[in-house]
Amino acid sequence: MELNPLYVIAFVSALLALYLYLTKNNGFFKNHPIPCLPVEPLFGSSRRLVLKRTSFQDFVRACYDRFPHAKIYGMFEMLTPMFVVRDAELVKRVLVKDFDHFVNHRPMFPSNDDPKSTMLLPKTLFVLKDQRWRNMRTTLSPTFTGSKMRQMFELIVECSERMVQHYRREAETTGPQEYELKDVFIRFTNDAIASCAFGVQVDSFQDENNVFFRYGKELTNFARPHVFLKMMGYQVFPALMGRLQIDFFDSKHSQFFTDLFHQSVETREKHGIVRPDMVHLLMQARKGTLQREMEREAHESFATAYESESLHNTEVPSGMLNETAMVAQCIIFFVAGFDAVANAMTFVAYELAVAQAIQQKLYDEILATHEALDGKSVTYDALQKMHYLDMVVSETLRKWPPNPASDRMCTKEYKIVGEDGEPDVTIPQGASVSIPIAGLHYDPRYYPEPERFDPERFNEENKHKIPQGAYLPFGLGPRNCIASRFALMEVKAIVYHLLLNFKFEPTDRTPIPMRLAKGFTTLRAEKGMHMKLIPRM
Secondary structure, three states, X not given: OOOOHHHHHHHHXXXXXXXXXXXXXXXXXXXXXXXXXXXXOOOEOOHHHHOOOOEHHHHHHHHHHOOOOOOEEEEEEOOEEEEEEOOHHHHHHHHHHOHHHOOEOOOOOOOOOOOOOOOOHHHOOOOOOHHHHHHHHHHHHHHHOHHHHHHHHHHHHHHHHHHHHHHHHXXXXXXXXXXXXXXXXXXXHHHHHHHHHHOOOOOOOOOOOOHHHHHHHHHOOOOOHHHHHHHHXXXXXXXXXXXXXXXXXXXXXXXXXXXXXXXXHHHHHHHOOOOOOHHHHHHHHHHOOOOOOOOOOOOOOOOOOOOOHHHOOOOOOOOOOOHHHHHHHHHHHHHHHHHHHHHHHHHHHHHHHHOHHHHHHHHHHHHHHHHHHOOOOOOHHHHHOOHHHHHHHHHHHHHOOXXXXXXXXXXXXXXXXOOOOOOOEEEOOOOEEEEOHHHHHOOOOOOOOOOOOOHHHHOOOOHHHOOHHHOOOOOOOOOOXXXXXXXXXXXXXXXXXXXXXXXXXXXXOOOOOOOEOOEOOOOOEOOOOEEEEEEOO
16 A cells, blocks of 8 residues: 555654654753753653652652752753752742742643633632732631631541541550551541531541542542643643633532532521631631731741731732632632641651650650640640640651642743852743752751751751741742641641550551652652551550
8 A cells, every 4th residue: 555645744744843842942941051950852851750750759859959059950840941949048039029020830720711611720729820819819818817727626626536536446446456547647637628618527437438538539639540631731732721621620529519618608698607617717708707817826836838918908809709719719728638738647647656756755745735734625725835746747847848849930030140150040931930849858958967857956946047948838928828827737636636545656567768659649658658556545
């Protein structure tokens, strides 16, 4: 059979066009006086990560360590050129002092300003841009103050006590058991967020496959084939994905949470029900009755991400929070908290199991607090005053940050003036900037012996020596994590209740040393986090 030359020409032309498209940015850093990681077609500088040869955290650290004397270097995340900032002071300038040059996240996901659009992700605080982000952030920020956390804290305590009772009953029946702690803590965060974000009470320890838990695991499983294809599509064809309205969230998940939220609001408005949760606070915000309160309190966690004062004077137009926008915030709150907070709890337990002396010291503080409460349940304020607990949680978040890297987009050209004879570097408008959080957290300039778990880094004498731009578990500046107080409250509450009742003990299956799951996935142990819960008498 004779081939038609036109078909051959068309095929070769298509391959050439694809190659040119995939390599069009490869020379991006030739005109910038900074070192750059090698680049390959399609993979960029990320082949080992994309092909699951290394974990996300280890990848970020390895890239960071390639240029120990550079303040900024270049790399490619697949097709996207990234300026990577590896100096704490420069990080602070990008995220705080010169925030007006870096207002938005880079456009990883399709944006859609059509109010009639059914896409939820573009309406979330994480994806919103410019003034719409500023308006939404200002509207939502009073939801996460310390006083609002006090109101929600009783819901967290209920979930914590229910979990402890479940494992105490199991221990009484079968003796001390080995558990995969990521599964244990995901069940807790599921129940806590279901209660606090949607006003729904579920018990994932008794009803192990409830729809809330099932959907939560699906939403945060970024390794699902169709989710991976969506992520690739957002990277390679972002405009097309937006025009086709291909949302990150599956339609069944979006519809479930939309219906649930609508029913909750309708029932509360009809019967005048008031419950100290996010649904109630969002209803207040929509009505304009949610008041801003004092931001900083006497005993805040070191890791707390504070609201920027630059947002306090923002005039917010009415109508920012329609029901679709409210649902979108609840879903992203659920997705962010379901896995990331469970990871923090898991790694706290891991470090305490490995370092028994530290575990004992923390238990002594917890026991002293418990005895001072004289039989009453722990309060938000009592938890905030536990300094060693805060040190342990802060050090865990240093070693195991929820996000190994963050990003910004340069919204107007930014010039970095060279020092000591170094050339100036100009970041052009529209360029993407990466903040290598895991690299900064393991930089020996800021943390001597960074591989060692040492809560004393965060004692009263030492914590003030840590540069602001070198500790970023919840980000920094106006675009930091709005819910850091809630996340820290959850982590501390469950650590308090579990350690008061159980001892964490490693087993033969505990990953020592730690081996993280490979690929672009959330932070987790490669083969699970197994250890025993030994009941205390």
